[in-house]
Amino acid sequence: MLDVRRLRMLQHLAAYGTIAATADALHLTGPAVSQQLAVLEREAGVPVVEKRGRTLCLTPAGELLVAHAEVILGDLAAAESDLAALKGGHHGVLRVAAFASVARTLLPHVYRALSRHEDGTAPTLTLRLDEQEPDQALEALRKHRTDVVVAHSYTVLPRNFPHHSQQEFLMEDPVVLCVHPERARSLGLSPGQPADLARLADDPWLTPGPDTSCYEMIQRACGAAGFVPDIRVRSSDFSVLLTLVAAHAGVALAPRLAVPEPHDGVSLHPLLAPVARTICTVVRPGTARNPDVHQFRSLLEQAAARHGSPPTADS
Structure with a gap:
């Protein structure tokens, strides 16, 4: 046997x-x-x-x-x-891997909820968080180095998930064009008005590094609009990219969740040919009903619901 x-x-x-x-x-x-x-x-x-x-x-x-x-x-x-x-759950340690924008915007809500105990007792669930891009996080899940992955998949760039893994939808995150307000006015774009990427073919572009899926998404979105972007700046820190957009260095595409607040000096626009990323949680087979996994996913879903569909108009 x-x-x-x-x-x-x-x-x-x-x-x-x-x-x-x-x-x-x-x-x-x-x-x-x-x-x-x-x-x-x-x-x-x-x-x-x-x-x-x-x-x-x-x-x-x-x-x-x-x-x-x-x-x-x-x-x-x-x-x-x-x-x-x-038995009521064992409430132990849960290893989580999530990409940066979710770690910055949604996970603080989860941590605050876990630490909120009116009777003064310690939290019942401890999170061990690793900030990782989805490819690395899913490999860690496959090798049993993490328990829950928060991953994403772009509409123009589908992702392969580990065989037998279980995915659960969390939220849709639209990709927006980030331009200086003066450049937006020169294009005739009012705040929040959808933009045609083809009209940005001759602009200098600011992108994340080529080792990220966001970089490949930008290549495909621009390719679908009929041009290859002239990349002048590469940085995987979106706050750097947006600061440089505000300094007239060029234009950028970013998932709305990745855009830091406030984004002064930057005009945000949805795309005429929409691109979005689907954010989901991923676990190994059979672990979705684990009480700790269930509690974490529930709190993350609450955080996503409170965050809502991010506005694309200037704020």
Whole structure:
């Protein structure tokens, strides 16, 4: 009979890629992992890993077992979550990974709600937050280094989520054009009026770095408008970009949630061909009903509802 613990170890090997990294993640020694793999192969009756050069790879049988392991371990996680809920929850430590604009705008509401205890007792749930871009955060989720990811996916740039992961919608975040008010007037744009990106083809552009999905979104949005942006400034700090827009350095596209307040000297406009990002929470299979995960998601949803659909007109 197959042992669930060894299936979990094989799942980790598939995620981490090496025996050394798997051993480190599971707090085991390399020889212990190798020994357990050998036992698993005897249980399965077929090889589950094979060497290709210096790399250890899963065999077709190993890949099949990992696929089944995802389902089995997801069901076990769901059972544990239901038991925890039945007992009233364990209220422990929850590891969260979220991108910067959500960490800046929504998560403070969650922290304030968790710290609000009229009887003076300590918070029942402790968050450990890592600010990470979605790609890195989802990889951390796959490797069991985080419990909940707050991620996004642009309408012009769909995102691949880990197999069997569970996503839950949080909010839509529109992308807006950020220009100096004088440039807006020269384009005949009144406050909040939708802008045609094609009319900005000859402007200097300010963008995040090329390692971000926002950069790729801008490339695709401008490409759909018929031009390649002339990028003069790259900074993944949107406060830097908006400050430079206010200094006549150029124009920028930004998700509305990423625009710092106040944005003096900057005129914001929705796009004539709308672009938005969908923000969602992502968890591993079977953990959505965990009381701590449920509490965090509920508080985050409340924060998103209070934030509402951000206005695109000047304020």
